Amino acid sequence: MRKRTRFALFVVIGLVVAMVALYLLRPGLLPRMEGARTNATTEIIERGEYLARAGDCVACHTEVNGPAFAGGRPMPTPFGNLYVPNITPDDDTGIGLWSSDDFYRMMHTGVSRDGTLLYPAMPFANYTNVTREDSDAIYAYLMSVPPVKRENRPHELRFPFNQRELLIGWRTLYFREGEYQPDPKQSEQWNRGAYLVKGLGHCSMCHTAVNALGGSRESQAFEGGMIPNQNWYAPSLTSNREAGLGNWDLQDIADLLQVGTSKRGAVYGPMAEVVYNSLQYLTDDDAKAMAVYLRSLPPRDSEPPPPSQARLVDPSVMELGRKTYEEQCSMCHGKEGEGHGVSFPPLAGNQSITMSSPVNSIRMVLNGGYSPGTKKNPRPHGMPPFSHLLDDKAVAAVVTYIRVAWNNSGTPVTPEQANELRTLIPE
Amino acid sequence: MLVRAIAIAVGLMGGSAAMAQQNPQSPRDTTPAFTSVDSIDARVQGCVTCHGHQGQGTSSGYFPRIAGKPAGYLYNQLLAFKNGTRKYPPMNYLVAYLPDKYLHEIAEHFAGERPPFAAREITPADPAVVTRGQSLVTGGDESRGIPACVACHGERLTGMEPGIPGLAGLRPTYIVAQLTRWQLGDRHATEPDCMKRIATRLSDQDIVAVAAWLSRQEAPKDLSPESSNLIRMPLACGSQPRK
Numbered sequence: 307m308r309k310r311t312r313f314a315l316f317v318v319i320g321l322v323v324a325m326v327a328l329y330l331l332r333p334g335l336l337p338r339m340e341g342a343r344t345n346a347t348t349e350i351i352e353r354g355e356y357l358a359r360a361g362d363c364v365a366c367h368t369e370v371n372g373p374a375f376a377g378g379r380p381m382p383t384p385f386g387n388l389y390v391p392n393i394t395p396d397d398d399t400g401i402g403l404w405s406s407d408d409f410y411r412m413m414h415t416g417v418s419r420d421g422t423l424l425y426p427a428m429p430f431a432n433y434t435n436v437t438r439e440d441s442d443a444i445y446a447y448l449m450s451v452p453p454v455k456r457e458n459r460p461h462e463l464r465f466p467f468n469q470r471e472l473l474i475g476w477r478t479l480y481f482r483e484g485e486y487q488p489d490p491k492q493s494e495q496w497n498r499g500a501y502l503v504k505g506l507g508h509c510s511m512c513h514t515a516v517n518a519l520g521g522s523r524e525s526q527a528f529e530g531g532m533i534p535n536q537n538w539y540a541p542s543l544t545s546n547r548e549a550g551l552g553n554w555d556l557q558d559i560a561d562l563l564q565v566g567t568s569k570r571g572a573v574y575g576p577m578a579e580v581v582y583n584s585l586q587y588l589t590d591d592d593a594k595a596m597a598v599y600l601r602s603l604p605p606r607d608s609e610p611p612p613p614s615q616a617r618l619v620d621p622s623v624m625e626l627g628r629k630t631y632e633e634q635c636s637m638c639h640g641k642e643g644e645g646h647g648v649s650f651p652p653l654a655g656n657q658s659i660t661m662s663s664p665v666n667s668i669r670m671v672l673n674g675g676y677s678p679g680t681k682k683n684p685r686p687h688g689m690p691p692f693s694h695l696l697d698d699k700a701v702a703a704v705v706t707y708i709r710v711a712w713n714n715s716g717t718p719v720t721p722e723q724a725n726e727l728r729t730l731i732p733e
Numbered sequence: 734m735l736v737r738a739i740a741i742a743v744g745l746m747g748g749s750a751a752m753a754q755q756n757p758q759s760p761r762d763t764t765p766a767f768t769s770v771d772s773i774d775a776r777v778q779g780c781v782t783c784h785g786h787q788g789q790g791t792s793s794g795y796f797p798r799i800a801g802k803p804a805g806y807l808y809n810q811l812l813a814f815k816n817g818t819r820k821y822p823p824m825n826y827l828v829a830y831l832p833d834k835y836l837h838e839i840a841e842h843f844a845g846e847r848p849p850f851a852a853r854e855i856t857p858a859d860p861a862v863v864t865r866g867q868s869l870v871t872g873g874d875e876s877r878g879i880p881a882c883v884a885c886h887g888e889r890l891t892g893m894e895p896g897i898p899g900l901a902g903l904r905p906t907y908i909v910a911q912l913t914r915w916q917l918g919d920r921h922a923t924e925p926d927c928m929k930r931i932a933t934r935l936s937d938q939d940i941v942a943v944a945a946w947l948s949r950q951e952a953p954k955d956l957s958p959e960s961s962n963l964i965r966m967p968l969a970c971g972s973q974p975r976k
Contacts, residue, residue: 371816582830637765638778649770673823676779678830685835688779690765691823694793695782732826 346446354447357440360592361433361506362584363448366390376400376454381427382535386463388427396453409445410438415483423473425461426480426521435486435505480521492602499599502592507584512540512576528603532663537730538575539663544606548661551601559597561648564588565682571651571658572686574675575666582678616710619718627707630700634692635708643712649687653708660709660716667705668724671696673732691732698724763791773842779827780839787848794854794906803958804837804844805895809923809972811836819920850952854904858945862938866946869939879934880967882943885927889953894961896972901953905944912940923971930968 346354358364367390369379377392395402401409401419408419416430417423424430436444466472486505488497503509514522515531530542541548551559554570561568566581573581585593616624632641638650645652653659659667676688696704698721705724709716762785767775780799785791788800799807813819815828815836828836868874870890873881883890885897892899900908914920915932922928935943962975969975 371818578830633764635765637767646770649775673826674779674782676827676831679832679835684832685776685838686831687770687776688827690779690782691827692782693823695763731822733822 346449350443350446351450352447353440354443354445354450356587357436357444357506358447359584359587360502361436361444361508362580363393363444365579365583366427367393373452373454373456375448375451376456378456378459383427383463384534385467386461388425388461388463389459390427391458392454392456393448394451394454394456395449396455399455399457400453401448402453404445406442406445409448410441413441413444414485416477416481423470423477425470425473426476429508429511431481432505432508432510434481434483435501437485440506476521493598495595495598496602498592499595499597502596503599507596509543513543529606530661532665533576536576536733537665537727538669539661539665540576541658541661541663541666542606543600544603545661548657551597551603552605554601556594556597556601559600560590560593561682563596564590564593564680565648566678566680566686567648567651567683569648569652571656572648572677574670574677578675578678581680586678586680586682614710614713614715615717619706619710623703623706623718624710626700627703627705628711630696630704631707631711634695635704638687638689643708643714648683654712654714656714660714662717664705664709664716664719664723665727667708668701668719668727669730669732671701671705672724672728693728698722698728701728762786762789773838777839777842780843783823784843785848785851787846788843789846789848790851790902790904792851792854794904795910797904797907798851798902799843800846800848801891801956801958802844802898803892803894803896804840806892806898806972807840807844808837809896811840847956850902853948853950855949856905856945858941862942863946863949865939866942866944869935869943870946874939877934879931879939884964885966885968885970885973887959889955889959890947890950891953891956892958893964893973894958896970896974897958899956899958900947901950901956903947905948908944908947909940912943913937916940925969925971927966927968927970 364374366379366381367375367377369376372378373394375392375394377390379390381388381390392400394400397403404412404419412418412424413430413433413436415434416426416428461468486501489500492500510522510527512533513528513530515526515529528543530540530545530548532538533540543551558568558570562571562573563581563585566573566578566586588596619627635653639645639653640650643652643654643656645654645656651658670689672691672693674689674691677683677686679686692701701724702719702721706718708714710718763782765778765781766786767778769775780788783791783793783796784799788798790796790798790800810819811828811831812833814821814824815831815833817825831839869879870882873879873884882900885893886900887893887897890899890901911920912932912935915928916935918929920928932940962973966973
């Protein structure tokens with residue numbers, strides 16, 4: 307009996323401590339900033355539009371075929387569906403009554419106007435880097451778009467993830483508040499690039515692996531990972547064996563970001579969306595700045611790339627792969643995988659082909675894909691689907707072939723891997 | 734109901750292994766090929782494995798012939814795939830990030846092609862069913878308010894500029910699937926959606942009959958769509974605005 311009482315006492319004390327901790331750890335309101343500029347000039351609104359594009363707000367805050375920024379788009383997460391809110395300046399259902407202070411606090415701390423903690427699907431861990439001035443410009447732009455009356459749809463998260471208080475824990479582990487601090491040892495261009503990549507660009511949302519709690523660690527920044535719920539692999543930006551850019555020309559990196567294609571490869575899958583909605587609108591200077599910063603990311607390869615495994619592949623698989631390649635692929639990608647300028651990317655020496663995860667290559671063979679149409683490449687070339695022409699064996703063989711031929715350093719793939727991806731709906 | 738089940742199954746088949754096995758089609762029709770990289774031919778290589786080099790269709794029954802359909806119709810479809818108002822994931826995925834102007838160019842390209850028809854794919858059908866199909870296509874069914882297909886899709890069934898597609902050369906699987914999707918509300922067109930009004934008046938047997946007769950027709954000599962609005966259509970169609 308006494309044991310039980312003591313246990314109950316422990317539980318009660320524990321609960322009280324937890325509640326006090328939750329209360330104390332709740333992020334507070336930021337002080338009101340008196341005298342903040344309120345009259346938005348054309349110049350500020352236009353800069354806000356540019357920055358909102360750099361942040362790709364429209365991609366998540368607009369439903370397919372819906373009015374811009376009116377929200378409602380379901381965002382599937384491993385924890386259930388989130389429904390992205392309306393950020394048009396409608397007074398009742400949007401952010402029409404927000405002040406620029408409210409907006410900055412949301413961007414900077416991940417706390418909504420009414421004090422609600424935002425789910426980290428909103429990349430506030432990145433946007434916290436954004437300066438007050440830039441936040442105000444984005445705010446001014448959003449206030450200038452047509453208001454749309456549309457109620458926000460409640461999220462459909464499973465217990466316990468629907469308990470927003472848990473976000474305090476997440477924030478303690480994974481969120482560091484603070485505007486970007488320029489590194490005085492680096493050039494202005496490098497700092498501009500870092501600001502865009504870490505802040506509005508929110509590149510780490512995909513290119514840093516996300517763990518079971520939906521968090522990512524600074525120590526693993528840009529090391530790549532599977533994108534949850536999309537079944538595409540976001541390559542590492544720090545490994546020269548993946549999308550590491552250590553040996554790329556600056557212009558090729560800038561082109562990849564802004565044009566959507568380059569001499570070294572083209573974007574596809576979720577990155578095509580990013581280029582289409584966001585990066586194509588960057589100025590040449592900003593694209594270049596991002597390239598400078600990205601190329602400077604320290605390579606983290608612990609070991610040199612393995613030698614070509616071509617000799618280790620079953621000769622019959624290699625032969626089927628070679629035959630399939632010559633019939634279906636060589637017309638565009640060249641006999642020796644050399645590609646065709648910026649129109650059809652090279653496969654020989656293409657890190658996107660040889661990186662450790664073969665998921666993207668298999669998906670491209672199955673579903674094909676077009677590079678995004680951009681201001682600098684409005685009529686992109688594209689690749690047809692082969693899922694209806696090639697069975698799992700042939701898909702595996704041809705992907706194996708392009709991963710190991712021409713001294714490519716990839717590893718073989720199995721028909722089972724091809725089969726697993728075949729059943730996915732292309733997106 | 735069986736028809737619906739088949740239509741839906743076929744519709745979802747986009748990338749299924751089942752289709753890989755029934756493949757062997759003339760490889761020349763679907764293998765990427767072009768002469769100059771900086772040409773529209775090279776740019777539409779993304780279409781060829783399903784629709785053939787000139788949009789003639791391929792031996793996979795579900796992929797439609799797109800060659801020679803009016804550019805307005807093809808553009809509407811590409812836009813609808815891009816915006817998600819017409820749902821077919823392999824197409825939605827491919828065109829999602831292509832500018833409208835480029836989609837228009839692609840539509841114009843295939844609208845201008847006049848490749849010969851592929852061999853007809855004749856599914857076995859009771860002669861009575863075929864006769865029923867003929868009467869629906871050429872005369873409609875006045876008692877149920879169903880206009881003849883030819884009233885809008887043209888005497889030669891090659892469609893009408895700018896928005897009405899040709900039906901000649903389409904395979905029965907595709908026709909059945911599309912009419913069924915319209916019936917179920919899964920496919921739409923701009924309001925007033927005349928095809929919805931018609932499809933919901935058709936029975937499953939009607940749909941099979943129409944597809945059976947259409948697939949038995951020889952290719953017309955002149956493959957071009959009829960010119961715009963020479964005739965007055967029996968129903969108002971949003972995708973065919975009257976001048």
